[in-house]
Amino acid sequence: MHALPEDHTGVRIARLRRERHLTQRALSDLSNIPYSTLTKTEQGTLPATPHLIAACARAMRVEVATIVGQPYAVELRADELDILIRPIREALDIYDLGPDPAVQPRRLEELKYEAESLCEAVRAGEIKQAASNVAGLIEEGTTAAHTMNSREGWLTLASFYRTSYDVAAKLGFPDLAQLSLARLDWAAQRGSDAVLGGMFHYLRALAYLREGKHQTGERLVKLGLSTLQQADESHEREVVTGQIHLGGAVMAGRAHDENGALSHLQEAERIAGATGESIKVHWLAFGPTNVRVHRVSVLAELDKYGEAVEATSGLTIPQNWPKSRTSHHYAEVARAQMWTNNLGGAFDNLLRARKAAPQQAKYHPTVRETYAGLEAAHRRLPESFLSYGSWLGSAGQVA
Numbered sequence: 001m002h003a004l005p006e007d008h009t010g011v012r013i014a015r016l017r018r019e020r021h022l023t024q025r026a027l028s029d030l031s032n033i034p035y036s037t038l039t040k041t042e043q044g045t046l047p048a049t050p051h052l053i054a055a056c057a058r059a060m061r062v063e064v065a066t067i068v069g070q071p072y073a074v075e076l077r078a079d080e081l082d083i084l085i086r087p088i089r090e091a092l093d094i095y096d097l098g099p100d101p102a103v104q105p106r107r108l109e110e111l112k113y114e115a116e117s118l119c120e121a122v123r124a125g126e127i128k129q130a131a132s133n134v135a136g137l138i139e140e141g142t143t144a145a146h147t148m149n150s151r152e153g154w155l156t157l158a159s160f161y162r163t164s165y166d167v168a169a170k171l172g173f174p175d176l177a178q179l180s181l182a183r184l185d186w187a188a189q190r191g192s193d194a195v196l197g198g199m200f201h202y203l204r205a206l207a208y209l210r211e212g213k214h215q216t217g218e219r220l221v222k223l224g225l226s227t228l229q230q231a232d233e234s235h236e237r238e239v240v241t242g243q244i245h246l247g248g249a250v251m252a253g254r255a256h257d258e259n260g261a262l263s264h265l266q267e268a269e270r271i272a273g274a275t276g277e278s279i280k281v282h283w284l285a286f287g288p289t290n291v292r293v294h295r296v297s298v299l300a301e302l303d304k305y306g307e308a309v310e311a312t313s314g315l316t317i318p319q320n321w322p323k324s325r326t327s328h329h330y331a332e333v334a335r336a337q338m339w340t341n342n343l344g345g346a347f348d349n350l351l352r353a354r355k356a357a358p359q360q361a362k363y364h365p366t367v368r369e370t371y372a373g374l375e376a377a378h379r380r381l382p383e384s385f386l387s388y389g390s391w392l393g394s395a396g397q398v399a
Contacts, residue, residue: 008372009048010041012067016060017042030059047338047373050366051254051301054212063174064211068365070172075362075393081128081171087135088164089176094139095183098146105144108152111137115159119283122166123322125357131167134160145187154191158184165203169210170324171363177207194231195240198224199282202244205251214255221248239281242271246286246294253301261298265291277318285325289318293329300332305339308332327357331366338373346374347381350388368392 017027024042028035033055040046048067057064065071076082094100105111114137121130138160145153165180181204188196201224208217224244231237245268252260269291277287284290292315299308312333317326334349350370354361361367371389374381 007069008044009053009068009369010044010046012069013038013048013056014042016056016062016067020060022060027056027059031055044372044376047335047369047376049303049369050212051256051303054214054254057212065172065174068172068368070174070363070365072172072363076171079128079359079362081131084128084131084135085168085171085173085176088131088138088167089179091135091138091142092161092164092176092179092183094142095186097142099143100139103140103143105140105147108144108148108150108156111141111144111156112152112159115141115156115163118163119159122163122170123283123285123324125323125327125360127167127170127359127363130163131171134163134167138164145190151191151193154187155193155196158187158191158193158196161187162203169207170360172365174207174210181207194227195234195237195282198228198231198237198240198244200224201227202240202247205244205247209247209251209254212254214251217251218248218255218260221251235275235278236281238271238275239278239284239286242268242275243282243284243286243290245271246290249294249298250301253298256302258302261302265295265298268294279318279320279322283322285322289315289321290325293317293325293332296329296336297332300336300339303339305336308336309340309342323357324360327353327360328364328366330356331361331364331370335366335370335373338370338377343374343377343379343381346370347385347388350374351384354388354391362392 017024024039025035028038033052037046037052041048041052053064053067057067073082118130118134118137141157141160145157161180161184165177165184168176168180181200185200188200201220205217205220205224208220221244225241228237228241245264249261249264249268252264272286272288272291275287277289279285279287292311296308296311299311317329330349330353334346334353337346337349350367353367371392374385375389
C-alpha cells in the first residue's frame with residue numbers, strides 16, 4: 001500500500017504530456033531528457049530529478065509547481081496554513097496607498113525587532129509562525145514607512161517583504177513569491193541600499209532556479225554581483241557576494257554546466273575564508289560550512305551522486321546553524337544516497353530533515369521526491385517508513 005497518493009510527479013508529467021498531444025518521444029526531444037529516463041520517470045520506477053522536472057516544465061510551458069503538485073492543498077488545509085495566504089496577498093497589495101489612518105504603527109525599533117524575529121522564525125523552520133504574523137506586520141510596516149519616509153523605515157518594510165517571499169516559496173506559491181520580491185525591490189530602492197539590491201537579484205535568481213529558467217537566473221546572478229560592486233566595501237557586502245556565488249553554483253549545476261558551477265564554488269570558498277562563519281548576516285548562513293554544503297548540492301545537481309555523498313565526509317553542521325538550512329542539507333544528502341542505492345541511509349537523512357525543521361520538510365519537493373523514489377524501490381525499510389509517508393500525506397490516504 002502506498003502512503004502517498006498515486007498522483008506522483010511522473011504521473012503528472014504523463015498527464016500534462018497527453019493533454020498537449022505529445023508522445024513520450026516528442027517530449028524527450030523537446031526537453032533533451034533521454035527517452036528511457038523519461039519513460040521510467042513517468043512509470044514511477046525512477047524519481048524525478050530537479051533537472052528533469054525543470055526541463056519538462058520548459059518543454060510543456062507549465063510551471064514547475066504544476067509538475068511537482070504544489071501547493072499541496074490537502075496538507076496546507078490540514079495544517080491550517082491555507083487560510084494564511086490570502087491575508088499576505090492583501091497586505092502586499094496596499095504598498096502604494098500611503099499611511100492607513102486605521103493603523104497606529106509602533107516605534108521603528110520595535111518594528112525592526114519584529115522583522116528580525118520573523119527572519120529568525122523562518123530559519124528555525126517555524127513557517128506557520130512567520131506566515132501567521134507577516135501580513136499584519138507588512139500592513140503596520142507600510143504605514144510606518146510612508147509616515148517616516150526614512151531609509152530605516154523602508155528597509156524594515158523590505159525585510160517584512162522578504163519574509164513573505166520566504167513563506168510563499170517554502171509553501172509552494174511561486175506567484176506570491178514573485179510578488180513579494182517585486183515589493184522588496186520597491187522598498188529597497190526607497191531605502192537606497194545596494195547590498196539589499198544585490199540580495200533582491202539573488203532571491204529573484206533563486207525563483208528562476210526553481211522554475212528551471214537557468215539562463216535568466218544566471219543573468220540575475222551577474223546583475224546581483226554587479227549591483228553589489230556599487231556598495232561600500234564591508235563585511236556585509238562580502239557575505240552577500242559569497243552567497244550569490246553559491247546560488248550561481250547551484251544554478252550552473254542544475255544547467256549541467258560543471259565548469260561554471262565549480263568556478264562559483266571556488267570564488268565563494270575564497271570569500272568564506274575571509275568572512276568566516278557569518279550565519280546571521282541577512283540570515284544567509286554564509287561561511288565555510290555553507291560552501292561545503294553547497295558543494296554537496298552542486299555535485300548532486302551534476303548527477304554526481306557518489307561524489308556528493310563523499311563530499312559529506314567530515315562535514316559537521318554547527319549546532320547554531322539555521323534549522324531550515326540544516327533540513328535542506330539532509331534532504332539533499334538523502335537524494336544523493338537514494339541514487340547510490342543506499343536506501344537505509346537515505347531514509348535516515350529524511351528523518352534528520354524532518355527532525356531539524358518538520359514544517360519545512362513536509363512541504364519540500366526534494367523530500368517528497370526522495371520518499372517516492374525510496375517507495376518505488378520496493379526494498380525492505382523500517383515500519384516507520386510508511387509512517388513518514390503518512391505524515392507527508394496528512395496522515396492518511398489522499399484520494
